[in-house]
Amino acid sequence: MKPQNLFEKIWDAHVIRADGDGTVLLYIDRHLVHEVTSPQAFEGLRLAGRKVRRPEATFAVPDHNVPTKHLEQGIIDPIARLQVETLDNNCRTFAIRQFGMGDIRQGVVHVMAPEQGIILPGLTVVCGDSHTATHGAFAALAFGIGTSEVEHVLATQTLPQKKPKTMRIHIEGDLAAGVTAKDLILYIISRIGTAGGTGHVLEFTGSAIEALSMEGRMTLCNMAIEGGARAGLVAVDDKTIDYLHGRPFAPKGTVWNQAEQAWRKLKADPGAGYDRVLTFAAQEVVPQVSWGTSPEMTLPITGHLPNPAMENDPVRRSSISKALAYMGLEPGMAIADIAVDTVFIGSCTNGRIEDLRLAAEQVVGKKVAPTVKLAMVVPGTGLVKQQAEAEGLDRIFTEAGFEWRAPGCSMCLAMNADILAPGDRCASTSNRNFEGRQGPGGRTHLVSPAMAAAAAVAGHFVDIRASH
Amino acid sequence: MEPFNRLQALVVPIDRANVDTDAIIPKQFLKSINRSGFGPNLFDEWRYLDRGEPGQSCVGRPLNPDFALNQPRYQGAQILLSRDNFGCGSSREHAPWALLDYGIRVVIAPSFADIFFNNCFKNGILPIVLTGEQVDQLMQECVAQEGYQLTVDLETQSLSTPSGEKFSFVVDPFRRHCLLHGLDDIGLTLQHVSAIELYEQQRRQAAPWAFLSQGV
Numbered sequence: 001m002k003p004q005n006l007f008e009k010i011w012d013a014h015v016i017r018a019d020g021d022g023t024v025l026l027y028i029d030r031h032l033v034h035e036v037t038s039p040q041a042f043e044g045l046r047l048a049g050r051k052v053r054r055p056e057a058t059f060a061v062p063d064h065n066v067p068t069k070h071l072e073q074g075i076i077d078p079i080a081r082l083q084v085e086t087l088d089n090n091c092r093t094f095a096i097r098q099f100g101m102g103d104i105r106q107g108v109v110h111v112m113a114p115e116q117g118i119i120l121p122g123l124t125v126v127c128g129d130s131h132t133a134t135h136g137a138f139a140a141l142a143f144g145i146g147t148s149e150v151e152h153v154l155a156t157q158t159l160p161q162k163k164p165k166t167m168r169i170h171i172e173g174d175l176a177a178g179v180t181a182k183d184l185i186l187y188i189i190s191r192i193g194t195a196g197g198t199g200h201v202l203e204f205t206g207s208a209i210e211a212l213s214m215e216g217r218m219t220l221c222n223m224a225i226e227g228g229a230r231a232g233l234v235a236v237d238d239k240t241i242d243y244l245h246g247r248p249f250a251p252k253g254t255v256w257n258q259a260e261q262a263w264r265k266l267k268a269d270p271g272a273g274y275d276r277v278l279t280f281a282a283q284e285v286v287p288q289v290s291w292g293t294s295p296e297m298t299l300p301i302t303g304h305l306p307n308p309a310m311e312n313d314p315v316r317r318s319s320i321s322k323a324l325a326y327m328g329l330e331p332g333m334a335i336a337d338i339a340v341d342t343v344f345i346g347s348c349t350n351g352r353i354e355d356l357r358l359a360a361e362q363v364v365g366k367k368v369a370p371t372v373k374l375a376m377v378v379p380g381t382g383l384v385k386q387q388a389e390a391e392g393l394d395r396i397f398t399e400a401g402f403e404w405r406a407p408g409c410s411m412c413l414a415m416n417a418d419i420l421a422p423g424d425r426c427a428s429t430s431n432r433n434f435e436g437r438q439g440p441g442g443r444t445h446l447v448s449p450a451m452a453a454a455a456a457v458a459g460h461f462v463d464i465r466a467s468h
Numbered sequence: 469m470e471p472f473n474r475l476q477a478l479v480v481p482i483d484r485a486n487v488d489t490d491a492i493i494p495k496q497f498l499k500s501i502n503r504s505g506f507g508p509n510l511f512d513e514w515r516y517l518d519r520g521e522p523g524q525s526c527v528g529r530p531l532n533p534d535f536a537l538n539q540p541r542y543q544g545a546q547i548l549l550s551r552d553n554f555g556c557g558s559s560r561e562h563a564p565w566a567l568l569d570y571g572i573r574v575v576i577a578p579s580f581a582d583i584f585f586n587n588c589f590k591n592g593i594l595p596i597v598l599t600g601e602q603v604d605q606l607m608q609e610c611v612a613q614e615g616y617q618l619t620v621d622l623e624t625q626s627l628s629t630p631s632g633e634k635f636s637f638v639v640d641p642f643r644r645h646c647l648l649h650g651l652d653d654i655g656l657t658l659q660h661v662s663a664i665e666l667y668e669q670q671r672r673q674a675a676p677w678a679f680l681s682q683g684v
């Protein structure tokens with residue numbers, strides 16, 4: 001048999017039928033739902049008199065709109081509250097399991113699902129959310145869909161799909177101390193561009209990827225979408241198996257044994273082909289800081305801002321000028337000279353326990369700089385928060401002057417009260433630095449949790465490798 | 469879904485690369501539980517000089533005169549012309565809903581982000597991929613000639629300019645069929661329900677862990 005790459009193995013196992021023109025009907029094993037992209041899908045079902053085909057395959061959680069403080073007051077914004085209540089009602093009506101507000105498991109959908117063992121190797125996973133790519137860390141084919149597709153999956157447990165292309169991103173070598181999965185993926189995006197992976201599923205391979213923890217692999221795959229790809233994948237190894245063992249929704253007993261055997265085959269066969277192969281050396285990666293309004297506008301901490309006058313391509317030149325103007329930065333400035341007034345640690349990219357540990361390491365025994373007006377930590381879920389508190393991380397943060405908040409998407413996209421004011425400059429562990437992403441006129445610099453924490457202490461970006 | 473066949477309409481240029489879904493419809497409007505009503509807030513942050521809030525009327529809000537959508541010559545445009553990687557960012561279908569609600573039926577760009585591209589077809593919007601040079605040419609003509617219109621014919625997959633020049637484009641046959649006839653995807657899939665059932669039976673045998681029981 002022809003050697004297969006990881007994507008092909010999962011894809012082939014889910015094809016229900018193929019049309020002549022290359023469209024296939026793909027079976028979907030798990031469906032995650034949040035309050036923002038689902039109301040119109042449930043409404044569509046209702047209008048058409050359709051049922052949810054397999055309610056037990058769908059898991060819902062409110063995350064985008066939930067407040068991260070004064071939870072006792074509930075959601076004050078009536079429009080946001082209606083959206084969360086609509087999710088409650090829809091889950092009740094259609095018998096869908098929900099981890100609602102007040103449930104310790106509630107939090108950002110992409111942190112919650114792996115934590116619960118809902119995501120298993122070899123499954124297809126979708127959610128009306130582009131960062132569904134996160135779950136590729138488990139060798140699950142996971143991608144974001146639109147609301148019409150949410151409705152389609154609810155009604156049929158399938159999606160008509162065109163087969164994407166595959167791109168292998170191979171990274172050999174060791175990441176230096178202080179360099180994390182976040183730096184790696186920002187680096188990759190800065191090299192391939194935000195459209196570099198369009199139409200492709202990325203498979204990350206190489207010793208640098210094998211060395212990453214499951215949390216790191218989730219961070220990596222999470223931002224595959226920022227490189228234009230719909231999904232990222234990492235093969236199964238001992239770390240995958242260890243992570244899943246004993247999780248609430250993972251299989252148990254003999255089914256576990258059977259599953260483990262099957263999962264261990266979820267890696268590319270020797271000699272498998274890809275549409276494209278890119279290779280990077282881990283040693284080249286230093287801590288990264290995004291400076292502009294697209295994730296590809298990222299530079300090493302040791303770098304200097306670009307000068308649009310030096311750019312020959314007119315579209316690029318104008319993108320750089322617009323980005324510098326929006327960000328309030330001057331050409332040629334050193335990244336390490338950029339001062340921040342806000343720090344946000346959290347999101348589906350970096351809101352897991354390991355992220356909080358790495359951030360806390362930079363903060364222990366120190367204080368947030370007086371020029372930083374708000375530094376906040378938002379754990380990914382209630383369980384992450386509980387674990388962090390058991391380890392005393394919350395005290396490290398609060399003693400340094402950080403606010404310790406309740407879980408949710410929070411300032412990653414600022415749909416709740418956690419929002420930048422115009423002109424605010426934020427070191428953020430989230431994934432998007434688009435204009436207005438964290439609030440109209442707000443300026444976002446994407447960094448790793450350790451880099452964000454170090455920036456909170458110094459008041460500007462610093463090369464954390466110096467402290468290792 | 470409204471079928472799409474042929475359209476002759478005014479073109480509005482948004483001359484930037486990487487127009488993201490946050491720009492197309494800012495997140496505060498995603499709190500809505502409806503599918504329509506997003507048109508007045510299309511490109512809200514670029515279009516208005518104040519911050520828009522959901523539920524607020526846009527009548528009388530201060531307009532950004534430099535933004536194309538606000539210029540008298542582009543009023544009534546149904547075709548949007550832009551640069552590479554249009555629609556990148558989130559999966560929000562609110563982006564095509566906002567475009568549609570405003571009246572846009574065709575978006576032309578050298579490349580699109582995948583999810584946005586898909587979402588367009590589900591909502592009766594035709595995204596057309598042309599080469600960078602072709603888009604350049606259309607962009608220049610559109611800015612130079614007031615009242616610039618294009619004619620888009622999905623049946624023949626061709627697009628013609630006022631001077632009669634023709635460009636061809638390609639749309640996946642299945643999507644083209646659905647768009648031409650305004651077909652609902654779900655209805656089409658449900659015709660294959662027995663194939664879905666058979667698949668589920670086989671998969672339950674092969675991968676029992678993929679199936680959860682209700683109320684674990």
Ligand code: SF4
Nearest residue numbers: 131347348409412413
């Ligand atoms: S944390 Fe941010 S990126 Fe992740 S799901 Fe929430 S809003 Fe989306």
